[in-house]
Amino acid sequence: MTAQLLMIEDDARLAAMVGDYLRQSGFGFAHASDGASGMKALAQARPDLVILDLMLPDADGLELCRRIKHDAGVAVLMLTAKGDPMDRIVGLEIGADDYLPKPFEPRELLARIRAVLRRGRALAQPQDSGTPPLRFGSMEIDRDARTVTVAGAVRDITSHQFDLLLAMAERAGRVLSRDQIMEAVRGRELDAFDRSIDVHMGRIRQAIEADPKNPRRILTVRGVGYVFAKLQD
Numbered sequence: 070m071t072a073q074l075l076m077i078e079d080d081a082r083l084a085a086m087v088g089d090y091l092r093q094s095g096f097g098f099a100h101a102s103d104g105a106s107g108m109k110a111l112a113q114a115r116p117d118l119v120i121l122d123l124m125l126p127d128a129d130g131l132e133l134c135r136r137i138k139h140d141a142g143v144a145v146l147m148l149t150a151k152g153d154p155m156d157r158i159v160g161l162e163i164g165a166d167d168y169l170p171k172p173f174e175p176r177e178l179l180a181r182i183r184a185v186l187r188r189g190r191a192l193a194q195p196q197d198s199g200t201p202p203l204r205f206g207s208m209e210i211d212r213d214a215r216t217v218t219v220a221g222a223v224r225d226i227t228s229h230q231f232d233l234l235l236a237m238a239e240r241a242g243r244v245l246s247r248d249q250i251m252e253a254v255r256g257r258e259l260d261a262f263d264r265s266i267d268v269h270m271g272r273i274r275q276a277i278e279a280d281p282k283n284p285r286r287i288l289t290v291r292g293v294g295y296v297f298a299k300l301q302d
Contacts, residue, residue, distance in 0.1 A: 071097050072117045073114060073118075074091060074098050074117065075111060075120070076119075077100075078101075078120070078148070079102050079125055084102075087120070087175065090178075099116065103125055104125050105127055105128070107128075108133075111143070112141075117189070118182060118185060119137055119145050121146070121147050131159055131160055134160055134163055134164070134165055135164070138164040139164075144185050146165070146168070146178075147167070147168040148169055149170050150171060157265065162268055162272060164227055166188075166228060188228035188232060203239070205238070205286070205301065210235060215228070226272065226276045229269065233266070233273065234287075234297075237295065237296075241297045243296065244293055245295060247267075247294050250266060250294065270287060273287060285300055
């Protein structure tokens with residue numbers, strides 16, 4: 070089935086260029102030029118992923134991102150202004166699945182879209198391997214269903230955060246640098262100064278820790294990175 074994309078972007082020329090490229094790559098594509106029309110298109114088109122420009126003429130892009138994630142549960146790839154890391158950090162905190170700074174290469178946009186959709190599809194696809202869940206005391210990570218439960222309650226994390234948590238849990242007890250964690254998830258090294266990993270770790274702690282300010286499962290190793298503790302509570 071063809072994946073449907075919705076781009077909310079006030080730059081009509083950019084949207085037309087992106088639309089042509091993504092249609093040629095096999096996607097369905099719709100465009101809305103502002104936040105109000107974007108929310109209408111979201112309800113009508115029910116896209117698999119929203120490409121959201123944070124600089125819109127009639128809406129706060131971060132608030133729009135929060136509404137899309139809360140109301141529709143649709144994957145969001147944010148387009149952020151180059152050199153403005155705060156928008157990126159806040160966007161990731163409220164649940165965006167990925168970000169891409171402007172200007173960008175269409176091929177990188179395509180690669181990121183495919184990666185986000187691939188992570189999402191894994192939630193619905195049956196797994197033949199029957200991989201047993203990872204268990205750490207009251208916590209269970211189901212690799213097939215891509216769910217995390219603590220004391221029997223399902224915890225709400227994004228697909229990308231699940232991948233990060235799983236990468237660490239599969240290496241429980243090992244201290245991992247930020248680059249090692251992200252390389253395990255994306256298969257490539259990231260800029261050593263990219264701090265979005267810290268944002269995601271904070272969100273994961275909010276989801277799985279009894280006291281996120283005093284974590285027991287995901288521990289920070291100062292000057293190095295993180296370690297997933299082999300906790301058997």
